[in-house]
Amino acid sequence: MIRLDDLGLFVRSAALGGFSGAAREADLLPGQVSAAIQRLERALDVRLFARSTRSLRLTAEGERYLPYAQEALQALRDGHERLRSMPGGALNGMLQIAAPSDFGRNVLLPWLAAFRRRHPALQLRLVFSDQVSDVFREPVDVAFRYSPSTHASFIALPLAPANRRVLVASPGYLARRGTPASVDQLAQHDCLPWTRGERAHDQWTFVEDGHRRQVRVRGSLQAGDGDVARRLALEGDGIAYKSWLDVRDDVLAGRLVRLLPQVQGEPAPLHLVCPHRKQFSPAVQQLHAWVRERCDALAAD
Incomplete structure (x- = not known):
């Protein structure tokens, strides 16, 4: 029997390149993450990671299994999002948001506070930093970015395209x-x-x-x-x-x-970035519309 927690720790360990990072993220000890990976390997009867004293890397079997593990966890998140979309446009659950330091603290923060008051059952976890969040590796649902890269997997939704x-x-x-x-x-x-x-x-x-x-x-x-x-x-x-x-x-x-x-x-168009189209949940859709409306009002000013 495969445990969902073990599957999640496998995906995060692969993304972060080690058990220690996944352990810190999950508030566990590295030994607990290692034990979870060993349980998963026994259940699958394969070796997912090649371990040494200095490095940890995916085996060929681990590389092949990783996209299926990611897809399974994403399917569960999609199902959760459907449940979170309650009648009347109400939203609940957790939305993790990253934004640049200055824009986040001085412009976006009051908009997010008003958005949460409109959806009191929705929880927001905010990270304001100028270190660019990797939406594929970090536990972030959406990120506000100036001039985002043209990564083929990104979904970049425009907010202030004429900003400079x-x-x-x-x-x-x-x-x-x-x-x-x-x-x-x-x-x-x-x-x-x-x-x-x-x-x-x-x-x-x-x-x-x-x-x-x-x-x-x-x-x-x-x-x-x-x-x-x-x-x-x-x-x-x-x-x-x-x-x-x-x-x-x-x-x-x-x-x-x-x-x-x-x-x-220099152009500095502002976008809302999602890692995949599947993560364009009702909460993200409504957040995008909320912030876009306010950016449009500033542009009209």
Whole structure:
């Protein structure tokens, strides 16, 4: 008899490349995950993983079995989603959502709170981070992303297709350092490059007179979190290059000033990403419509 929990631990161990990651995720000990895999292997009478002291990898049998295990677990999730779709549009269950740090905390959060109040039986688990969530490997139902990759398996639903990055700085910074008259003058200013991992994104892309340009910027403050970069700009520590959705309220309130409006910033279309079409559940459909309506209202503004 195959246990569903063992099947889930097999899929997660394969995705995360080890028993330790699957154990942390399930709040278990690595030995318990190892025992679950051994039970599954006995039930199937095959070896699913090749183990050594330094590595863990799927065997040929494990590679062949993995898609069937994933499909079985997905079928159970689909059945659960059908049960969660109650009459009258009410939703229940758990929806796990990932979003970029700044957009998530300062724009999306009140929209999600209102969405949950509309569906009080629905639970939301939120992860706001600029580390891009792998919707195939991590326990995430949907992710909000700027400019998502064109992975063939992704379902990317548009939310703000015309959104772009804009240059912003605080009135205090501009009073102290002056206002750049061109993108070339950014080299003379303190800018706020963002980082991802070990890499600093210090080459900013613009479209000027129909031509794409890259400008290298410098700054003694670098942030690996979009919300931190925005806060540094508000404090007058430099010029930030941010998604318009992230800084719109600050610009309209006068806390930040948009610079060089005649220069087109890099496209940053916002999408709602699902790993598979099968996961486009009623809850995801209604969440997409809810956020799209609010993004459309901002664009109309």
